Amino acid sequence: MTTAQLVSEIKKKQSFLCIGLDVDLNKIPEHLLKEEDPIFAFNKAIIDATHHLCVAYKPNTAFYEAYGLKGWKALEKTIVYLNENYPEIFTIADAKRGDIGNTSTMYAKAFFEDLAFDSVTVAPYMGKDSVEPFLEFKDKHTILLALTSNQGAFDFQTKQLEENELYKEVLKISKTYKNSENLMYVVGATKAEYLAEIRQIIPESFLLVPGVGAQGGNLQEVCKYGLNNQIGLLINSSRGIIYASKNEDFAQQAAKKAQEIQNEMSAFV
Amino acid sequence: MTTAQLVSEIKKKQSFLCIGLDVDLNKIPEHLLKEEDPIFAFNKAIIDATHHLCVAYKPNTAFYEAYGLKGWKALEKTIVYLNENYPEIFTIADAKRGDIGNTSTMYAKAFFEDLAFDSVTVAPYMGKDSVEPFLEFKDKHTILLALTSNQGAFDFQTKQLEENELYKEVLKISKTYKNSENLMYVVGATKAEYLAEIRQIIPESFLLVPGVGAQGGNLQEVCKYGLNNQIGLLINSSRGIIYASKNEDFAQQAAKKAQEIQNEMSAFV
DSSP states (O other): OHHHHHHHHHHTTTTOEEOOOOTTTTSSSSSGGGGSSSSHHHHHHHHHHHHHOOOOOBHHHHHHHHHHHHHHHHHHHHHHHHHHHHSEEEEEEEEEESHHHHHHHHHHHHIIIIIIEEEEEEEOOOOOHHHHHTTTTTTTEEEEEOSSTTTTHHTTOOOOBBBSBHHHHHHHHTSSSTTOOOEEEEEEEGGGGGGGHHHHHHHSSSSSEESSSOBBBOOHHHHHHHTEEEEEEEEESSSHHTTTTTSTTTHHHHHHHHHHHHHHHHOOO | OOOHHHHHHHHHTTEEEEEEEEOTTTTTTOOOOOHHHHHHHHHHHHHHHHHHTTTEOBBBBBHHTTTHHHHHHHHHHHHHHHHHHHHTTEEEEEEEEESSSSHHHHHHHHIIIIIIIIIIEEOTTTOOHHHHHHHSSSSSSSEEEEEEETTTTTHTTTBBBBBBHHHHHHHHHTTTTTGGGGGEEEOOGGGHHHHHHHHOOOOOOOOOOOOTTTTBBOHHHHHHOBBBBBBBBHHHHHSSHHTTSSOOOOHHHHHHHHHHHHHHHHOOO
């Protein structure tokens, strides 16, 4: 998917909501556990009920890998279902990968070709030759971790280097990578006050903002500092939407939560 | 596996060799492609031929994920085969994972419980609460990226922070993490001269050293600066061993390469 298509979808739906599909079998409605593939059954119901309210879905691969082969199969079925039924939706493999050059190419193939996601999240620690292999894929997007939403972000990311904090160096240096037009960035919503400075370094890029909702981020604040002339934001909510209810009506309750956020977002589009 | 068991195995085999199982279907002998599971068939042959010469195997997950479900299944069969037939071997999932707390726990379960690896490689960018969930597992080891062997290592890892370069901050700060006795570190062999300084910060920890062989690292140099009183090194070679030959005798040729390295290593044990 091109960035222009994503922006057009955001305008059409008046939403820049991304729904995180982080499926934990201990948290989904009990009646689904009788299904042959409870993870996929859960995802399918959530997707069918919410696809008109969001522009992106983001399965975090950890939740699938934890269930081994069954989990990987459910991930594969989920992305196939999305691509076949809702090709207008932007898909994010939240995998936080990154390795030396030839190995990053294998990861890129795994997520862009085998699983056919539109984008993948990548960790920057290993630098240029660990990121550029992902950027070679046309109309695929690499979402680089810049400033994450967890407490540990302050361990290294906000440490002062010679000129900048580390996360700003990540932003600045990654802009020089080949095909850097295929980059987006993860910026945690728990640090909305950083967004103004981030926008000075990367005014045009899309930002994937986790941490609104369960992690305490504030939509108004994020929009105030993070919006650009093509919106430029994807705001993720996972638990707050998908676990709105453990009853038979879980998908409708999820849609209700998504609707609330979409209503709030429409004022900004 | 405990660290003491690993050290005992190193002394018994007079080897601290780790063999990287990075299986690329374009590089394995053609006759294996007729097998039902060529990846596993390749791994099994390599393992059976080399297990007495090395103390660890390290499949890099990228090479398995690139083949989707089939790949994940081959990874599962490989670790089951290792644990059933060679339980004395230390197993490393080279996955370079790392995410916010509850999600890192899912990754830890995936690699320590579902796949039953002894260790997993983890990226430090997201800090303490992304690493500590891995450290909670008894007799399981978390191998943190410190200084990697690729060119991109100089993008961020060697940048000067207020007191130290970033990779030294990673070493220092991670030592304060809960259960830090379960930490090991990745240190690229292409930078053997850094090892002396690294040993001042973490004298006791095991180091996983990739990059000897194909990536140009030198065993003598690494040993000179990296050995400690319990050896404290696992030196990895992947392509240099497993792709020694594309003929029917590929496993014997791999063993020959491994034997050469083991011979060299025995002088240091």
